[in-house]
Amino acid sequence: MLSLEPEVLQIGREGLIGEDTAGLLAAQERREIVSIYPEVRTLAWLGVMLIAGGVGVIVSKNLERIGPVVIASAIGVASLACYGYCVRRRASAIPHSLDDYVLLLGALLLSADLGYIEHQFDVLGSEWPAHFLVLAIVHGATAYFFGSAALLSLSIAALASWFGIERNVETFFTDSLSTALRAFACAGVVALWRAANRRAAFELVFDHFIANLAMWGGLILTFRRETQEIGALVVLVFAALAIAYGFRKREQAFVIYAYVYAVAAVEVLAISHLHGETVVLTYLVVSLIAAIAGLFAFHARFRRSAA
Amino acid sequence: MTAGEERAIELASRAGGWNITPEQKRAVRARLDVAWLWNGPLLAAVFFVLTALAVAALFFLCEELHLPKGWITAILCVAIAELLIRRFHFGGTGVESALWLGGLFAWIFALPSEGKPEGLLLLAAACAIAGARVRNPLIGAGGPILVIAYLAAREWWIAALIAGIAIAAASLFARARGWERPSTDNLFAALLVICPIAGAVASIGETSLLWAFAYVALAIVELAFAIRLRDRISLVAAAVSSAIALIVLRDLFRFALEWRLIAAGTLMFAISVAVARALRGRTRGFVVTPVKNAYEEALRVFGSAAFAPKNSSAQSSQPVGGGGNFGGAGATGTF
Numbered sequence: 001m002l003s004l005e006p007e008v009l010q011i012g013r014e015g016l017i018g019e020d021t022a023g024l025l026a027a028q029e030r031r032e033i034v035s036i037y038p039e040v041r042t043l044a045w046l047g048v049m050l051i052a053g054g055v056g057v058i059v060s061k062n063l064e065r066i067g068p069v070v071i072a073s074a075i076g077v078a079s080l081a082c083y084g085y086c087v088r089r090r091a092s093a094i095p096h097s098l099d100d101y102v103l104l105l106g107a108l109l110l111s112a113d114l115g116y117i118e119h120q121f122d123v124l125g126s127e128w129p130a131h132f133l134v135l136a137i138v139h140g141a142t143a144y145f146f147g148s149a150a151l152l153s154l155s156i157a158a159l160a161s162w163f164g165i166e167r168n169v170e171t172f173f174t175d176s177l178s179t180a181l182r183a184f185a186c187a188g189v190v191a192l193w194r195a196a197n198r199r200a201a202f203e204l205v206f207d208h209f210i211a212n213l214a215m216w217g218g219l220i221l222t223f224r225r226e227t228q229e230i231g232a233l234v235v236l237v238f239a240a241l242a243i244a245y246g247f248r249k250r251e252q253a254f255v256i257y258a259y260v261y262a263v264a265a266v267e268v269l270a271i272s273h274l275h276g277e278t279v280v281l282t283y284l285v286v287s288l289i290a291a292i293a294g295l296f297a298f299h300a301r302f303r304r305s306a307a
Numbered sequence: 308m309t310a311g312e313e314r315a316i317e318l319a320s321r322a323g324g325w326n327i328t329p330e331q332k333r334a335v336r337a338r339l340d341v342a343w344l345w346n347g348p349l350l351a352a353v354f355f356v357l358t359a360l361a362v363a364a365l366f367f368l369c370e371e372l373h374l375p376k377g378w379i380t381a382i383l384c385v386a387i388a389e390l391l392i393r394r395f396h397f398g399g400t401g402v403e404s405a406l407w408l409g410g411l412f413a414w415i416f417a418l419p420s421e422g423k424p425e426g427l428l429l430l431a432a433a434c435a436i437a438g439a440r441v442r443n444p445l446i447g448a449g450g451p452i453l454v455i456a457y458l459a460a461r462e463w464w465i466a467a468l469i470a471g472i473a474i475a476a477a478s479l480f481a482r483a484r485g486w487e488r489p490s491t492d493n494l495f496a497a498l499l500v501i502c503p504i505a506g507a508v509a510s511i512g513e514t515s516l517l518w519a520f521a522y523v524a525l526a527i528v529e530l531a532f533a534i535r536l537r538d539r540i541s542l543v544a545a546a547v548s549s550a551i552a553l554i555v556l557r558d559l560f561r562f563a564l565e566w567r568l569i570a571a572g573t574l575m576f577a578i579s580v581a582v583a584r585a586l587r588g589r590t591r592g593f594v595v596t597p598v599k600n601a602y603e604e605a606l607r608v609f610g611s612a613a614f615a616p617k618n619s620s621a622q623s624s625q626p627v628g629g630g631g632n633f634g635g636a637g638a639t640g641t642f
Contacts, residue, residue, distance in 0.1 A: 001482050001538060002492040007318050016334045017327050025325065031537040035596045036582070039539060043546070044579035045606060050572030057565035097583050097595055101576070157612040208609070256353055281368035288361035292354060292402060299350060
């Protein structure tokens, strides 16, 4: 196994980091202290996702055998138990490292339960998608109550579902102008929500969703022959904004994926105007090399600005 | 790239997660500044994909022009990769890896093919050569994985399974010694985790359930190793081997898929809670001291959104309208 202890101690001796810090880092390199915090939490996340997935299968398969009321009640109780546990834990001075995963499980169970109840008992009738809005509000409120970015993420995803935005690549090839417009509208609503938000820890989650929803909508337009020019322009504008934001906030992820969205939009637009395989392939070779060089330039600039 | 330079790059990337001030981080990085261009995993992956697409476009362009596509693509790619490495000091950007691997793959794909599985061995050799040249552990691990795929393609299921376990076991013991180069250490880490998965995927459903005990034995050895040497990767490998053993034995659990999922999820969650409780308050050895991990955070915040309720039928009349489907908690139901 690898140990960087000599280098860490050297950095400590040179005074670049404090002696205590250097000692702690050297102990980590000697593996006297090994934190498995990320592994434990990832295991918990996988557990939650498997449980939620299993519940999803139950509600879709076992209707007649168990009965809708029993299923809805059981999931509801399990969800409430998770929320109840988290409310109780919230008062505790020492939060448990896995509390937020219990909360996430509760929220996912609630989502499944509400969707199931709506489908089974037809509570909202033709307005059935409104249950997504209910979920968005409930998850949003609980996100603020518990200070959970994961719940906020679920809330925005539910809001996007209410707007009718699907989360798969087929969207680009099958969806209509209205889907793109709904993506822009959803991005706008999330932007308004972000403006009203007073919790700094949530800002990045909002920003990621706004950027992705807007550029996703633009890409949908780019894939439609009638709107591809305006679509590409929209993607480029939002990508430029996201890149500028990434530079300002020193968030490299924005720069990277905004750049990828922009490249995709330009490639789709250009290829649709080119004729003949030789021309298209020549263009692809040249443009991809240019895209790689451009990303290098952006990255170098990003590094300089962060230094 | 020398071992010292590799270590400096590794240290600079680790410094991002250290609990020190931004000024200290900048000072450390400036001190460790090496003359090589390298990127973090996300950016390297983007560069790798963009370069691989360019290589593929070049390959098909040569085909379109009736030129010797394999030779031209291979020579151009390897030459450019070498130029970038030697002249411009590319060392972990993702570009040189894609050029080396893409060039060799292009040459192999252009060979007259009879569809024989031995082609997989050529691809494995290409991975080994490219991985060794650019010192990329994931590309290097591709070699043994393709060998396992070859064994499966020949329908030597047990050999594929044993190869996966044997490579993992060998990697485990290789990790016991101190390696100077991070890339060597990472190669064994990748082999340790990935090879049993490759062996299991290649042989599952084709071998006796008793082979599950081989994975159990591997998991026990990995766990013992992890505890003795306090190695996180071996701990992950032990979890993976245990999961494979359970999957191999899945037919023994005579209950429906949904209950298996819930049981597995509950077990995983219970283990994480038990481990967190057992280690709470500890300051030496394995601890659960919070460590900022961007990937775990991204998984929790954005990965969970993938399991959020989906609207899979609302094509035209949203926000309201449509009907028939509902979703959430990782499933979309249709009745």
